[in-house]
Amino acid sequence: xxxxxxxxxxxxxxxxxxxxxxxxYSSSVPPYLFWYVQYPNQGLQLLLKYTSAATLVxxxxxxxxxxxxSETSFHLTKPSAHMSDAAEYFCAVSANYGGSQxxxxxxxxxxxxxxx
Amino acid sequence: KAGVTQTPRYLIKTRGQxxxxxxxxxxxxxxxxxxxxxxxxxxxxxxxxxxxxQRNKGNFPGRFSGxxxxxxRSEMNVxxxxxxxxxxxxxxxxxxxxGGDEQYxxxxxxxxxx
Numbered sequence: 001x002x003x004x005x006x007x008x009x010x011x012x013x014x015x016x017x018x019x020x021x022x023x024x025y026s027s028s029v030p031p032y033l034f035w036y037v038q039y040p041n042q043g044l045q046l047l048l049k050y051t052s053a054a055t056l057v058x059x060x061x062x063x064x065x066x067x068x069x070s071e072t073s074f075h076l077t078k079p080s081a082h083m084s085d086a087a088e089y090f091c092a093v094s095a096n097y098g099g100s101q102x103x104x105x106x107x108x109x110x111x112x113x114x115x116x
Numbered sequence: 117k118a119g120v121t122q123t124p125r126y127l128i129k130t131r132g133q134x135x136x137x138x139x140x141x142x143x144x145x146x147x148x149x150x151x152x153x154x155x156x157x158x159x160x161x162x163x164x165x166x167x168x169x170q171r172n173k174g175n176f177p178g179r180f181s182g183x184x185x186x187x188x189r190s191e192m193n194v195x196x197x198x199x200x201x202x203x204x205x206x207x208x209x210x211x212x213x214x215g216g217d218e219q220y221x222x223x224x225x226x227x228x229x230x
Contacts, residue, residue, distance in 0.1 A: 043206055043224050044221040106159035
């Protein structure tokens with residue numbers, strides 16, 4: 001079975017500071033990993049995805065994430081936070097083969113606040 | 117290309133009623149998945165349809181059902197509504213349905229059951 005754990009339901013950073021949102025996964029098969037962002041009253045927008053091509057994945061809006069198999073982690077980072085980054089962020093995993101491929105298993109989410 | 121659209125955006129129903137939600141995927145996408153989002157349970161997978169066939173199903177009671185039409189549009193139905201069904205229902209589409217394919221989400225339908 002697959003699962004995702006996001007450490008920290010709320011993270012607060014100052015504008016210009018490093019953003020680090022943590023995600024650990026559990027998967028019995030090689031995973032696909034995703035980060036999504038959700039702004040209030042909106043759906044989910046894909047930030048980036050890992051599909052085994054490269055361990056460091058660059059996404060939109062300056063975000064990137066590094067896949068570390070030994071640590072079963074896929075943490076999301078951004079060097080300098082902007083006020084517009086305030087939103088809720090979700091890490092998700094899916095199987096890369098088998099009948100359940102494509103079902104996204106989501107973490108509980110991390111709300112990011114950015115202080116001026 | 118137009119994005120995923122969901123109708124209606126907001127819905128208020130009474131306990132015991134039934135409701136139908138609609139999702140139009142991105143043009144050319146054949147896979148449509150549905151997710152329920154609540155503050156307590158977070159985002160949970162309901163089911164996925166691909167080429168009019170249900171391919172995967174999450175752990176929800178039989179009151180939750182869905183279908184997909186030949187034009188890939190999908191509907192989900194919830195019968196005998198319960199207060200706990202109040203949630204944001206999100207639809208996502210992707211092109212072929214492989215596990216690594218990006219899923220594009222619609223804005224959701226906010227269902228309130230009173």
